[in-house]
Amino acid sequence: MKNKGAILVENLSKNYGDFKALKEISLKINEGEIFGLLGPNGAGKSTFIHIISTLLRPTSGTAFVNGYDITKDPRNVRKSIGLVFQDTILDLELGALDNLDFHARLYNIVPVKLKEKRINELIDLVGLSNYTKRKVETFSGGMKRRLEIARGFLHNPKVLLLDEPTLGLDPQTRRHIWEHILKIRIKEKMTILLTTHYMEEADFLCDRVAIIDKGKIIAIGKPRDLKNKLKGDIVSIQVKNLNKNLINNLKKIKHIKKLEFLQDEIKLVTTNAESKIAKFVDIAKKSKVIVQSISVHKPTLEDVFLYYTGREMRDDVS
Amino acid sequence: MTFLNEIYAIWLREIRKSLANKWEIFISILWPLFLIFVVGIGLDSFIDSGQIGVNYTELLGPGVIAILAMSSAMSIGNSIIDDRRGFIKELLVAPISRISIFLGKILGEATFDFSINLIVAFFFLLFINALNLVSMLWVLFFMLLIAFGFYGFGIVLSFLFKRARGYQVIRELIMTFIVFLSGAFFPLKNLPLIVKIFTFINPLTYGVDGLRNVLIGYSEFSLILNIISLLVFGIIMMILGSYLFQKSISN
Numbered sequence: 285m286k287n288k289g290a291i292l293v294e295n296l297s298k299n300y301g302d303f304k305a306l307k308e309i310s311l312k313i314n315e316g317e318i319f320g321l322l323g324p325n326g327a328g329k330s331t332f333i334h335i336i337s338t339l340l341r342p343t344s345g346t347a348f349v350n351g352y353d354i355t356k357d358p359r360n361v362r363k364s365i366g367l368v369f370q371d372t373i374l375d376l377e378l379g380a381l382d383n384l385d386f387h388a389r390l391y392n393i394v395p396v397k398l399k400e401k402r403i404n405e406l407i408d409l410v411g412l413s414n415y416t417k418r419k420v421e422t423f424s425g426g427m428k429r430r431l432e433i434a435r436g437f438l439h440n441p442k443v444l445l446l447d448e449p450t451l452g453l454d455p456q457t458r459r460h461i462w463e464h465i466l467k468i469r470i471k472e473k474m475t476i477l478l479t480t481h482y483m484e485e486a487d488f489l490c491d492r493v494a495i496i497d498k499g500k501i502i503a504i505g506k507p508r509d510l511k512n513k514l515k516g517d518i519v520s521i522q523v524k525n526l527n528k529n530l531i532n533n534l535k536k537i538k539h540i541k542k543l544e545f546l547q548d549e550i551k552l553v554t555t556n557a558e559s560k561i562a563k564f565v566d567i568a569k570k571s572k573v574i575v576q577s578i579s580v581h582k583p584t585l586e587d588v589f590l591y592y593t594g595r596e597m598r599d600d601v602s
Numbered sequence: 603m604t605f606l607n608e609i610y611a612i613w614l615r616e617i618r619k620s621l622a623n624k625w626e627i628f629i630s631i632l633w634p635l636f637l638i639f640v641v642g643i644g645l646d647s648f649i650d651s652g653q654i655g656v657n658y659t660e661l662l663g664p665g666v667i668a669i670l671a672m673s674s675a676m677s678i679g680n681s682i683i684d685d686r687r688g689f690i691k692e693l694l695v696a697p698i699s700r701i702s703i704f705l706g707k708i709l710g711e712a713t714f715d716f717s718i719n720l721i722v723a724f725f726f727l728l729f730i731n732a733l734n735l736v737s738m739l740w741v742l743f744f745m746l747l748i749a750f751g752f753y754g755f756g757i758v759l760s761f762l763f764k765r766a767r768g769y770q771v772i773r774e775l776i777m778t779f780i781v782f783l784s785g786a787f788f789p790l791k792n793l794p795l796i797v798k799i800f801t802f803i804n805p806l807t808y809g810v811d812g813l814r815n816v817l818i819g820y821s822e823f824s825l826i827l828n829i830i831s832l833l834v835f836g837i838i839m840m841i842l843g844s845y846l847f848q849k850s851i852s853n
Contacts, residue, residue, distance in 0.1 A: 337695050362697040373688045375615065377622040386618075389611035390696040392604060419622070 288348045290315045290443050290475035291336065295345035298331050298499075305331045307499040308345065313477060313492075318469065320490035321479040322585065328499040329479035330370060333447045336477070337367050350442045363391075366441035368432050370448045376421035380412055380431050383420060384438060391439035406434040409468050426457035430464060437468050446478035450485060462488050483585040495589055502592045511583040516541060517557035518587050521550040521564060522576040529571035537563070542591055548576075551590070553583070608702035609709065612693075616681075616710020627718070634666050634722045639729070654789055656820050663726040664813035665786025667719060671745040672806050673777060674715035675752035676759075680770075681711060704847055708753055719745055732817065740816040747832040748809040754839025761846040779804075786810045790822055805835040 291313040298306040306328045313319045321329050334340040336347055338358040347354045350364035374383055384403045393399045407413055410430035420428060429449065436444050449465065450458040462485065469476065480486055486493045487507050494504040503510055516539075523530070526548060534543060534550070537560075541553040554560060557580045568575045621627070642659030649658055685693070685707075693703050723741040727733040759776070763769040783797070784806035790798060801807045812828035815821035821828075 339691065339694060359697050362695055365695070367695050369688075369691055371688060373692050375619060375689070378615075378618055382618055386611060386615045387692075387696075389607070389614070390693070390698060392607060 288351050289313055290317065291319075291347065291349050291477060293336075293345075293347040296332075296335065296342050296347055297344045298328075298335060298340065299343045305499050306335075306342075309496075309499075309501060310345075311494055311501065311504065313475060315475055316473060317491045318476045318478070318489055320486040320493040321477065321496055322481070322483070322486045322493050322589075323479075323496035324481055327481075327496045329481075329496060330447055332496075333367075333445050333477075333479055337365055337445055338362055364442045366436035366439060366444045368429075368436040368444070368446045368449055370451060372425075372428050372432070374420050374428060374431065377419060379417045379419055380407060380423075381416045383431060384435055387435045387438055393439055402438055402440075406437055406468070407431075409437075409471070410434045410464050424457075426453055426460065429453065429457075429461055433461070433464060433468070437472060437474075440472065441474060443475045443477065446476065448479055448481070450480070450482065458482070458485070465489060483589070487585050493585070495585075495592060497589075497593050503588065507585060510585065510588045514541065514553050514583045514587060514591055516553045516555040516583075517580050518583050519552050519554060519557045519560075519564070519578065519580050521552075521568070521578050523548055523550065523568065524574040524576060525572075526550070527571060527573060530568060530573045533567045533571050534564075537567070544590065551587075553587075553591070605699065605702055608698040609706040611698075612703055612706020613710040613713070616707060617714060620710075620714040630718050631721050634670055635725055638663050638666050638722075638726055654820060656818050660730055660818045661789070661814070661820070662787065663730065664817050665784070665810050667723050667726065667741060668744070668748060668784070668806060668809040668813050669781050669786055670719050670722060671715075671748040671809065672752045672780065674711075674718070675749040676756035676773060676777060677715075678708065678711045678753050678756050680760075681707065700848065704844065712749060712753070715749070716742070716745055727817070730818070737817055741813070744809055744813050744816070744832075747812075747829065747836065748806065751805055751832060751836035751839050754836065754841075754843035757843035757847060758839060761850060780806050783807070784810050785822075805832060808832050 289312045291311075293309055293311050296306055296309040297304065309332065321332060323329055331340065335342050336349060336354065338354055338361050341355065349361045352360040352364065354361050375386070378386075381403065384407065385399075388399045388403060393402060404413075407416060410433060412427065412430060412434070415423070415427065420431065423431065433446075433449065436446070446465070450461050453461065465476070466489065476489075478485075478489065490507060492504070492506055493510065494501045495510070496502070503513075505513075526545065530550075531545065534540070534552070539554055542551075544551040561578055561580070564578065565575055638659065642657075642662045645658045645662075654661075694700075720738065720741065723738065724733065727737055756773075759773060760769055763772050779800075783800045783804050785801055786806070790801055790807070793801065808823065808828040808831040811821050811823050812825060812832070815825050815828065
């Protein structure tokens with residue numbers, strides 16, 4: 285029998301009528317990895333999570349979670365996973381303890397001593413020990429999220445699925461949640477698959493990421509390797525009156541890997557960018573284009589996305 | 603064993619959710635008692651109900667208990683719609699069987715509703731000086747029969763009218779018809795024929811009549827007819843209800 289890792293996906297497709305939400309996805313996630321599925325809204329991330337967690341059936345292809353086939357053995361798959369949903373799914377009129385207690389009963393965590401120990405441990409790890417009895421409806425967004433994350437970990441799943449774990453939270457709370465996830469993960473050692481459309485999130489948390497767009501995986505690898513693939517720095521030049529001359533002149537320069545024109549902005553990838561700035565200004569002058577600003581930065585996953593799709597990834601559409 | 607544990611877990615969640623709202627509990631006990639005693643005593647002060655041998659408060663009590671059993675049973679549709687908006691995912695992704703979700707929810711709601719109804723029945727029987735264990739057991743028995751059918755009916759309705767807001771309005775309308783055409787507020791025998799026909803096809807009529815029979819000794823049908831009518835209604839609704847429930851969560 286071949287090693288199926290924590291999650292093995294084989295030619296997975298999902299159609300909604302004519303719309304192809306997922307197209308022939310194949311990937312393998314190793315045990316103990318934090319794997320990120322990164323892509324804009326509507327890329328198919330949630331569909332993927334729903335299929336992996338047996339809430340949706342694939343149109344074709346299959347996947348194995350913890351060695352169990354999601355189409356043939358859904359119950360064992362469900363036993364192997366913990367899931368934190370994109371939207372808040374808690375009993376708001378109950379307290380934090382009751383919410384976790386219900387979950388512990390669903391997953392048959394026995395004996396009672398162990399159950400209580402687990403609940404206290406996790407509620408402590410997410411920093412909610414002082415709010416165990418308060419009704420969850422009085423919690424802030426970040427607190428609710430932390431409670432849901434504690435719940436996901438509670439039954440010690442082999443694989444934890446996090447669907448957009450920090451969607452709609454402010455940057456500070458988001459960072460806070462990441463730290464909690466990493467902290468628990470060091471203690472619990474499990475495989476985590478998370479979806480996100482925040483580049484920094486994938487960069488901060490994940491050992492490996494797959495960039496997904498329009499239902500297809502367009503790049504996969506370690507965040508660092510993906511960024512290194514761009515071989516160089518990102519230069520963005522803000523100009524006032526972009527014209528054909530400038531475009532043609534820029535195209536003539538050597539060692540420019542990727543050239544993108546967005547309205548009044550030029551983005552390009554090149555090595556030793558700093559030493560070329562003077563040259564760019566020169567060329568712009570010759571082409572009678574006014575340069576407003578030039579910035580050089582190391583590539584982010586955002587740039588990787590742009591590099592592969594030619595589009596920017598925005599997180600404001602939802 | 604694990605099957606029972608699963609049902610218990612779901613049951614416990616329903617109970618905890620019900621107990622979380624203390625005011626709601628208080629009001630759901632107070633309101634029917636208020637109806638029975640204030641309306642009953644008020645109408646008794648100027649209606650001569652001597653022609654049927656019982657006073658109006660006595661007539662109204664069993665009617666209100668039957669209405670309570672019906673309306674609380676119908677409210678399970680609400681809880682299903684609530685869950686379907688989100689929480690159902692937490693249940694569906696857990697390694698438990700679908701049928702225990704269904705049973706756990708019904709049992710949880712029923713335990714709570716029945717407790718409320720029994721408290722109301724207790725005070726009513728105490729007031730008319732007829733409190734005894736046999737009467738309370740009869741109340742429980744008819745509550746089960748009535749709830750059995752209307753749980754199913756509530757589920758069927760909730761699946762026919764998917765969006766909660768529309769569902770509320772339709773449910774209120776249907777419940778109003780069921781309540782006022784059940785004879786809970788007046789005896790049936792002097793009604794015009796057209797109204798009588800509607801009361802005869804209304805399952806709650808047999809619940810009201812059955813409860814009156816066993817609690818105050820006044821009735822218009824035989825006890826056997828009451829029980830059989832409620833049973834038939836219940837079986838049909840349960841088969842339909844569980845079929846729709848299974849169908850909705852399996853895709």
